[in-house]
Amino acid sequence: MEQQYEVRHQGFLPKKKWQTPLVWLGQVLFLLRHIWQADALICMFAGYHSFLPALFGKLASKPCLIVAGGTDCVAFPSIGYGVFANALLGRFARWSYQMAAHIAPVHEKLVWQDYTYQPNDFPHQGFRFHCPGLKTPHTVIYNGYDASFWKPDAAVVRQPNTFLTVCAGLDMRFTQRLKGLDLMLEVAARMPEATFTIVGAPDGFRFPNQPANVKLLPKMPLADLKLVYSAHTFYMQLSLSEGFPNALSESMLCGCVPVVSGVGGMPVIIGDSGFVLEKQDTVLLEHLLKDALRSNSPKLAENARQQIALRYREERREKELHLLLQQLLKRS
Template sequence: MSAHRPVLLYFYPGLSSFVVKDLQIMEKAYEVRHIGFLPAKKWQTPLIWLKQFFFLLRHIWTAQKLVCMFAGYHSWFPALFGKIAQKPVLIVAGGTDCVSFPSIGYGCFAKPILGKFTRWSYQLASYIAPVHEKLVRQEYKYQPNDFPYQGFRFHCPGLKTPHTVVYNGYDASFWRPGATVHRQPKSFLTVCAGLHMRFTQRLKGIDLILEAARQLPEASFTIVGAPAGFAFPNQPVNVKLLPKMPLADLKAVYSAHTFYLQLSMSEGFPNALSESMLCGCVPIVSNVSSMPEIVGGAGFVLEKRESGLLIELLQKAMDSDTSFLGEMARQNIANHYPEARREEELLQLLQRL
């Protein structure tokens, strides 16, 4: 019997923290050979595809199975090669590959060509592992400008590929409240990449946060992820911008704030929300996808995308028992979404393929 571990091919559109975490999980049971799909400019996409094509030609015959993080352009060749070579292909559905928001041009299914490649990938795959059941199919009521339903089964009618939900997982021993940090009362925090783009500001609800800050001068608002020298036009004095920072520094920032805001129009299973809850922040989220379930009774849900409703909700939050809710928020994530659970369920699923 060979001592060699079975070979697994792993494909992803970017080396984000959850991609790295899944890579580490799979390396416990497999020899993982991986390749990113990272064109710096759109015109480079065919060159990256060519590189992926030759990677697959080289490795497909020795591989036992293939895994793609998200569906999209980068998952089509792996799904096709897997079908031809009769090797199982698992797609981890994470969020943007399950939705369409034409009003802001967001989501794989909002773009006709990308939508086709995403749909074909799901059809060719052996199995889909969404990070939350709301990514399969969900009713959507947060704002009225797009589809009344979202999810990959809504956007891929007749899709026969089976799925199993495997939740994200978090390390409660790393993400914990700082012992020496003083938590500022009436302090609100959000973390947002691409903050300088109007599209991102709307997608992530930053415009709502700025409006709330103008109306609530007694509160403070911190936004992490600002490029150097960036400021909003007419930025309220109670809004502070911080640059993107390493995870170890982020832990201290979470621990210094009372509330965490995630007011996105679309989300999968947001990491920053879960990390902040483990650090004792009281969550305030939009009524979108997995977030109301993640929060449970430990925070507040904005039912509609309206600044007036948000201001009322933030006032209610500031009057709440924040130490009790913060502890409950931590327990919600630690108990329901531990890292060990994702590891066990993901490896079990791969073993069954």
């Protein structure tokens, strides 16, 4: 945005729930100070934080664009995940979407999708499923990545039979279920011939009964993460819900063969360069991973990099976002 516009930004990060009204007050002051000079308002995700920008934009006749990224499009009550799994938060998200001038989801599966990966929640997901009757128009603008930065490191030797995943907050049971780490750990115990690495572990953390072939690494800067991607053959993303996961795309650019759950945009994102787990089932996953180990992984790795480098370029996202903003400003 800063390539063409002056950007004034305000975070919405209460450390405790009771601090939310105080953060809202700060947001009101920020909006009152800047909205009259603004051409447009942009929110990443919908929720409590997008309500006042959408409302102020409506009152001041300034277009508000909401970039829908994932959690603001779904509800998984079985694990308490998703904006629409919380009645109050979901209401604020619906109001935000209704008052916004436009919505820019990062993948069409966040608009509407049939959900069949596991049977414990809604059979459909997407903001149009959870906001019936929503009239606000939308334009899908995919995430974009810098293939000149995310590339295999020539100095690193890629290890065979290695699976990798990156996960923040992996010490929480909720996160383990959301990101499919429970499946990964169960299957790892059955596959001693492979090594499974998880990045993002807090100091001193270990899983109960952690298999010997599961390695934990701490959260790390991007440059180090690129080295870790380059050292592994496969990247696993077995989440219950995803929109357009960055780590998956970064790892593919670094030559990892993707293994993903059949949710959100992931099967489309990886194309024919990897493997899809259609159901949340450890037996199916074990068979899938053994198929992956028997595959022509160098050829798939080349396909994986090209899939992201050609279809999901950073320049494409920049161009499409700027074009959408120009169109919104012309209509306002």
